[in-house]
Amino acid sequence: MQEFDALAQALQPHYSHFNVTNRLLFTGHSHQAWPDVAFAGIQEYMRVVTDRVDTKWDIGFEKTEILRNYLRDYYDDPNGLYCREQNTHVLLVSWLSSLDLKNKPKIITSSGEFHSMKRQLNRLSEEGLNVVNVSHNDDQQFLDGIKNEIDNSTSAVMISRVYFETAEINTKLSEIAQVCRQSGVPLMIDDYHGTNVVPLSIRDEKMEDCFVLIGGYKYLQWGEANCFLRFPKDCEFRPAVTGWFAAFETLDKPQSGGPVEFDDGDQRFATATYDPISQFRAAEVVNFFKTQGLTPDRLRQQYQSQVEYLTALFDEENFDGSGIKRSHSRPPEETAGFLSLTSPHARVLRSNLLAKGIFTDARDQILRIGPAPYTTSNQCESVIKALFDEIRNL
Known part of the structure; x- marks a missing residue:
């Protein structure tokens, strides 16, 4: 029995709808099971809609604020603003539309970004944007590469805190933020694989001026349509791609024909009408995490222990000629929430x-093998055994 089994076994009864006790669910890096309380949140939404009809929005906004407060606590970021949207791509496009790409057509990114960012930047490069991909295989060389590439034509640096293919943690993030700050270039950080896995104090790391993309689909267990863009309190960006929810508080003002206005507060990068059922579901999950004592440090310890155990099992089972290997050899403290194999x-x-x-x-x-807080050592052993059974049968 491993140290992470106590928490995993305590959590499993709360995920009965997903039957996590009897299934080998190792896409925790992509889609985690939802606790049973999530279904209660969906039922609550249906009751609110039938009762409140078009006046449901105030309650929906309250649920969203629960999610924002969770993120502010997680990131030690009381002054940060958090714009909610259906997915990170919508937020990414809105943010990109704020930049002066005509006069500063250079975007610096890494060679290891997720498809959403990579695809969009690649398509924009076909339209003339100067997208520079810096190799991310070595953190110091990556930092040096960004330093060398930043110039007066640079609109932004757009990178990840955890690389989605390998689970490697970018250990030079605060230094990169400092370089961007000194150059007057905004830094966008994709943290889809960092949230709820690797704690980050935005205050301690002096990253208050950074922009952070956050998705609820994976480690937060919030499900789809709960994504956020964290941005600085004093942000004055005016996205060209904008919807009326970015000025929800001023809808009753007469349209003067002047410059398009944006609300103060969290929704500067918002689009328009959405289905708030997702926030009802996710708010219940937030409360569940709190009642279970799933603090940032406890979650970090759980994931690190599980990935270390999976790694040890893999190394023990692997053999010459298997054709499979670990994707990197970084120590556990530089690895996030899944085992990556090539x-x-x-x-x-x-x-x-x-x-x-x-x-x-x-x-x-x-091949990515991702546990979740409810994953036991027996399940880790079963998935590695099954993997090598398949390897031998190739």
Whole structure:
């Protein structure tokens, strides 16, 4: 029995709808199970809609504020503003539309960004944007590369705190933020794989002027449509892509024909009408995490212990000629919430495992095995055994 089993076993009964006790769910880095209280949140929404009809929005906004406060606490960020949207791509596009890309057409990014950011930047590069991809394989070289690339034509630096393919943590983030600050260049950080896995104090790291993309679909267990853009309190960006929810508080003002106005507060990068059922669901999950004592430090210890154990099991089972290896050799403190493996058969292995009801994930030649706080050591042992059974059958 491993140290993380006590918490995992205590949590499992609260995920009965997903039957986490009897299933091998190892896409925690992509989609975690929702606790049973999430379903109560969905039922609450239906009651509110039938009772309040079009006056439901005030309660929906209250639920969103619960999510914002959770993030402010997690990031030790009492003064940060958090704009809610359906997905991080919507927020990314709104933010990009704030930049002076005509006069400063350079965007600096890394070679390891998630598809949402990478695809959008690649498409914009086809339209003339100068997108510079700096190799992220070594953190110091990555920092030096950004320093060398920043110039007067740079609109922004856009990078991740945790690389989505390998779970490697960018250990030079605060230094990169300082470089951007000194150059007057905004820094956008994709933290989809950092939130609820690797604690970050925005105050201590002096990153109050940074922008952070946050998604609720994975480690937060909030499900879809609960994404946020964290931005500085004094931000004056005026996105060109904008919807009427970015000026919700001033809807009753007469339209003067002057410059488009934006509300003070959290919704500067918002679009328009959405379905608030997701916030009802997620607010219940927030309360559940609090009652279970799932603090940032406790979650970090759980994930680190689980990934260390998965790594040890993999190393013990691996053999010469297996054709599979760990994607990196960083120490546990520089690794986030999943085990990343490299194999030319990654997608075949993932498919074969899924045929047996075992959920993993593959991206090109990378197989990702992601636990969740409710994952036990027995389940870790079972997934590694099943993986090597499939490898031997190739």
